[in-house]
Amino acid sequence: MWDYTDKVKEHFLNPRNVGEIVDADAVGEVGSLACGDALKLFLKLDEKKERIVDAKFQTFGCGSAIASSSALTEMVKGKTLDEALKVTNQEIADFLGGLPEEKMHCSVMGQEALELAIAKYRGVEAPKHDHDHDHGHVEGGGEIVCKCFGLTDVFLKKVIQSNKLHTAEQVTHFTKAGGACGGCIPKIKDLIAEVMGEEKKAVQEKPAKLTNLRKMQLIQEVLENEVRPQLWADGGDLELIDIDGANVQVAFRKACAGCASSGYTAKFVEQKLRELVSSDIVVQEVQQ
Amino acid sequence: MKEIYLDNNATTKVDERVFEEMRPYFCELYGNPSSMHFFGGQVQKKVDEARSRVAALLGALPDEIVFTACGTESDNAAIRSAIEVFPEKRHIVTSRVEHPAVLTQCRNLTKRGYRVTELNVDSDGRLDMKELAAAVDEDTAIVSLMYANNETGVVFPIEEAAKIVKEKGALFHTDAVQAVGKIPLNMAASSIDMLSLSGHKLHAPKGVGVLYVRRGTPFRPFLVGGHQERGRRAGTENTASIIAMGKACELAHLHMDEESGRVRDLRDRLERELTALIPNTRINGGGADRLPNTLSIAMEFVEGEGILLLLSEKGICASSGSACTSGSLEPSHVLRAMGVPFTCAHGSIRFSLSRFTTDAEIDAVIRELPPIIKRLRDMSPFGREFLSKQ
Numbered sequence: 001m002w003d004y005t006d007k008v009k010e011h012f013l014n015p016r017n018v019g020e021i022v023d024a025d026a027v028g029e030v031g032s033l034a035c036g037d038a039l040k041l042f043l044k045l046d047e048k049k050e051r052i053v054d055a056k057f058q059t060f061g062c063g064s065a066i067a068s069s070s071a072l073t074e075m076v077k078g079k080t081l082d083e084a085l086k087v088t089n090q091e092i093a094d095f096l097g098g099l100p101e102e103k104m105h106c107s108v109m110g111q112e113a114l115e116l117a118i119a120k121y122r123g124v125e126a127p128k129h130d131h132d133h134d135h136g137h138v139e140g141g142g143e144i145v146c147k148c149f150g151l152t153d154v155f156l157k158k159v160i161q162s163n164k165l166h167t168a169e170q171v172t173h174f175t176k177a178g179g180a181c182g183g184c185i186p187k188i189k190d191l192i193a194e195v196m197g198e199e200k201k202a203v204q205e206k207p208a209k210l211t212n213l214r215k216m217q218l219i220q221e222v223l224e225n226e227v228r229p230q231l232w233a234d235g236g237d238l239e240l241i242d243i244d245g246a247n248v249q250v251a252f253r254k255a256c257a258g259c260a261s262s263g264y265t266a267k268f269v270e271q272k273l274r275e276l277v278s279s280d281i282v283v284q285e286v287q288q
Numbered sequence: 289m290k291e292i293y294l295d296n297n298a299t300t301k302v303d304e305r306v307f308e309e310m311r312p313y314f315c316e317l318y319g320n321p322s323s324m325h326f327f328g329g330q331v332q333k334k335v336d337e338a339r340s341r342v343a344a345l346l347g348a349l350p351d352e353i354v355f356t357a358c359g360t361e362s363d364n365a366a367i368r369s370a371i372e373v374f375p376e377k378r379h380i381v382t383s384r385v386e387h388p389a390v391l392t393q394c395r396n397l398t399k400r401g402y403r404v405t406e407l408n409v410d411s412d413g414r415l416d417m418k419e420l421a422a423a424v425d426e427d428t429a430i431v432s433l434m435y436a437n438n439e440t441g442v443v444f445p446i447e448e449a450a451k452i453v454k455e456k457g458a459l460f461h462t463d464a465v466q467a468v469g470k471i472p473l474n475m476a477a478s479s480i481d482m483l484s485l486s487g488h489k490l491h492a493p494k495g496v497g498v499l500y501v502r503r504g505t506p507f508r509p510f511l512v513g514g515h516q517e518r519g520r521r522a523g524t525e526n527t528a529s530i531i532a533m534g535k536a537c538e539l540a541h542l543h544m545d546e547e548s549g550r551v552r553d554l555r556d557r558l559e560r561e562l563t564a565l566i567p568n569t570r571i572n573g574g575g576a577d578r579l580p581n582t583l584s585i586a587m588e589f590v591e592g593e594g595i596l597l598l599l600s601e602k603g604i605c606a607s608s609g610s611a612c613t614s615g616s617l618e619p620s621h622v623l624r625a626m627g628v629p630f631t632c633a634h635g636s637i638r639f640s641l642s643r644f645t646t647d648a649e650i651d652a653v654i655r656e657l658p659p660i661i662k663r664l665r666d667m668s669p670f671g672r673e674f675l676s677k678q
Contacts, residue, residue: 012597014485033670036591036617040669059668060362062593066667148618150426172617 003062009182011067013186016074019056021155025049028117030109035149035176037061037106041068041113043076043121057113064096071095072110087111088162089174104174106157132260145187148180149222153191160195168192199225200276212276216243218277223250226272231256231265240270241288246280248273251288289603292649293399293563296489297438297466297640298607302532303491308533310493314526321525322516331527336421338534346483347474354520355530359465360389360411362430362499365521366461367393370430371402372508377429383407383415383456384625389484390432390463391621399425403427412575413442413626421451421452428458433469437485439622439638441582443471450479452653459492459505463503469540470579481505491642492536496529537560539596539656543643550581552580552639553596558639561582565658568671572636581641586623586632589671590664595637598660604653614674617650631671 004012021042031038037060044054057071059066071092076084089107093099099107142154159165159175168188172179178188210218223240231237238258241249250269252262259265262285270283319328321335323424339350346353350575354629356362365388368378382394383625384406394404405423407415415433423432431453437442446462453460461482464473469490475483482505488495531624562585572584582651594610599606618624620632626635639653665671 009597012594015600015667027670034632035587036619036634038669059666060589060668060670061591063597065591066594176617 002064002100002103004067006102007097008064008067008099011070012063013094013097015066015070017070017077018058019054020058021054021056022054026117026121028113028115028120031061031112032115033060037065039065039109041069041072041110041111041117043117045121047059052076052078052084061106061109062103063106065106065109066108067096068092068099068110068212073116076114081220084114084120087114089159090163101170101173104163105176108174112155115128127136132259146177146180146184146193148176148183150174153175153187156229157195160192160237161199165180165227166232171217172281196225196229205263212245214280221241222273222276226276227269230268236249236265238265239288241286246255246278247284249284249286251286292602292604292652294641294645294649294653295605295607296642296645297308297441297638299488300491300642302493303536303539305539306492306532306535310528310532312317313531316594318527321527322514334534335525335527338531340484341534341538345468345473345541346500347478348500348663351518352475352500352503353384354517355525355528355533356497356499356521356578357495357498359387359447359463359484359489360497361389361510361637362484362486362497363389363461363463364393365499367397367430368431369482369506370459370461371397371492373506374429377404377427377451377458379403379427379429381405381407381423381424381428381433381453382429383409383421383433383444384412385409385437385442385622386432386434386462387438387465390434394432398564407433409442410654411624412625413426413440413573413622414576415439415444415449417445417452418446420449421456424453424456424458426457428453428456429591430432430459430461432461432463435462435464435473436579436582437622438442438466440464440576440584440626441574441579441640443467443578445477445481445505450481454479461483466579466582469537470581472544475502485620487533487536487673490536490540492533493529493658496526496533498533500505500561530561533578548580551643551645554645554647555581555583555639555641558641558650558653559585562657566661567656568632570628572623572626583639583641584636586625586628586636587661588632588635589668590661591636592635595657595660596665597637598655599637599653602652604656607640608636 010030021044024042025045026043029040040058043052046053054074057067057073072129075087075095081100092107093109108167142152145151145153145156156175156177160171163174167173168178168185171177171188178185235254237253237258238250239253256262256265266283266285273281297390317331319331320373333376339353342353343350348398349575363673380389380394382400385425398404409530433436433449437587462480463484465486467486481502483500488494507520509520511522516522516525566587568588570586572586594609596606623633623636
């Protein structure tokens with residue numbers, strides 16, 4: 001049984017704003033019967049057509065899909081369209097006190113429907129959304145990566161980036177991509193590498209002379225985006241304990257803790273930091 | 289809240305008579321049956337009795353019964369044994385709707401160069417015997433087909449299948465985990481070489497299973513070590529659970545008529561009334577021969593997890609063939625193999641009854657399920673036009 005929070009259960013059992021708005025200004029529909037979940041979102045705007053005064057939904061899907069839809073409608077009411085567009089899937093999940101990771105795709109579906117509704121209302125690049133087709137989620141632009149659920153590289157990269165996803169399994173949990181036949185998993189791994197590569201480039205453009213503050217920030221970024229994901233892949237992890245000038249203290253966690261080759265791991269961390277932050281960095285392993 | 293437990297294909301309540309039977313074998317009669325002293329010897333006698341009781345339920349001989357740790361182990365042991373016995377044979381036949389205990393094992397073997405044929409089923413979940421006959425050849429080491437399907441209750445014509453397979457010279461194994469205790473079996477008049485069963489599906493505890501191995505069937509053990517189970521399954525016997533398994537089989541034998549009578553009537557009533565009260569439903573496997581205790585009902589335009597959670601609020605425990613409950617993202621492989629239409633593949637619910645199921649419990653489901661389906665359909669963006677025509 002899923003470990004749903006009380007808030008998820010409460011929103012599932014007593015969903016807010018179920019139904020349709022006949023004279024809605026904006027409607028966004030994602031998902032399909034075949035996919036196993038779908039959401040149709042209706043938005044009603046004020047007279048100036050700026051602020052959302054009412055939101056309703058119809059959802060076909062599991063408990064967390066219904067709870068996410070309910071949460072979404074509560075969150076966007078009273079917001080301007082621009083404010084609403086800033087709602088992230090993580091915020092939908094947070095509103096519910098969190099979702100099991102396998103169910104994060106429900107929050108992504110909510111955000112997608114919201115974006116789609118607003119884009120269609122504004123007539124921006126009306127994303128192609130063919131819900132007669134067996135599979136939904138087909139947005140304008142990009143190439144289909146996951147054929148089972150009709151998901152494009154553009155969409156997947158966006159979700160990977162905004163949720164800082166590091167493994168193909170996480171991408172499946174957040175988008176369902178790769179969750180059926182599994183044929184696109186290698187392609188998903190490529191997309192993750194691509195996104196990480198782009199972030200790496202951004203990190204590499206380091207200023208010539210680092211202030212202490214900037215150096216500490218960079219060290220943290222590199223550990224988060226470059227080092228920890230690689231350790232996670234082997235079931236390990238590390239924690240940054242302290243930074244003193246060029247001296248970086250880390251403690252190894254999970255599989256890395258007590259691992260015979262943690263000395264090599266420390267070297268690897270040092271190498272990464274020297275390469276991406278500053279050549280004088282020394283990494284020290286501490287027990288803490 | 290008192291549970292209304294209709295998920296007996298997942299696991300069953302341990303019968304209190306079974307529990308009483310096993311109870312002394314933890315703290316008092318804890319001897320090792322292999323020991324030379326009287327203290328182990330008395331446990332050995334009870335293990336022998338359990339073996340005879342299991343054999344009686346199956347119409348088998350006691351020395352054909354090998355105790356294992358679970359149905360999965362029995363399935364794994366049967367298939368692995370066959371490929372070791374016939375190292376030159378590189379082909380296995382199974383079906384698309386098998387339990388993962390068989391299917392995953394077979395699919396893993398493809399990575400070791402085995403050819404695996406997965407037989408199709410029709411829209412009612414039935415096998416085509418001609419397809420089976422055509423699939424088996426001199427390269428086939430083993431054919432493994434389930435006796436009855438855990439999701440739909442569809443019963444395969446296993447005796448007919450076993451005969452076809454034996455004529456072609458391959459071994460025949462059946463996963464009878466769902467069938468044993470629900471429908472009569474008689475190994476004495478059967479062509480089956482190996483058969484798996486599981487304790488916790490028939491009111492014995494979890495953690496004990498049986499592999500029936502016909503006398504004369506070549507066999508290589510899966511677990512090696514001690515001489516237990518006549519060298520066919522090493523490891524100190526799980527005495528208390530084995531004794532429980534024996535008692536559970538004895539009781540299953542006694543209650544067999546109830547399964548095919550009272551339990552079947554309850555299931556049929558549930559099926560009839562739900563179909564009448566809920567528009568746009570379909571019985572998965574409805575046209576096939578089915579176990580008396582299983583009802584798999586597909587409802588259009590709703591998703592299974594929501595149904596289960598709302599049933600659970602009313603104390604009703606059932607299961608679904610839907611994606612969302614299992615962590616997988618597709619409807620179950622069984623429903624997909626049957627080609628259940630996508631409008632209802634995600635809305636399939638399985639009710640599985642037992643001899644403990646009462647009339648009042650069935651009444652409760654008939655009362656609670658229709659409004660739940662209506663509520664979820666009212667919330668769904670699909671099927672409005674269609675359902676309003678009702």
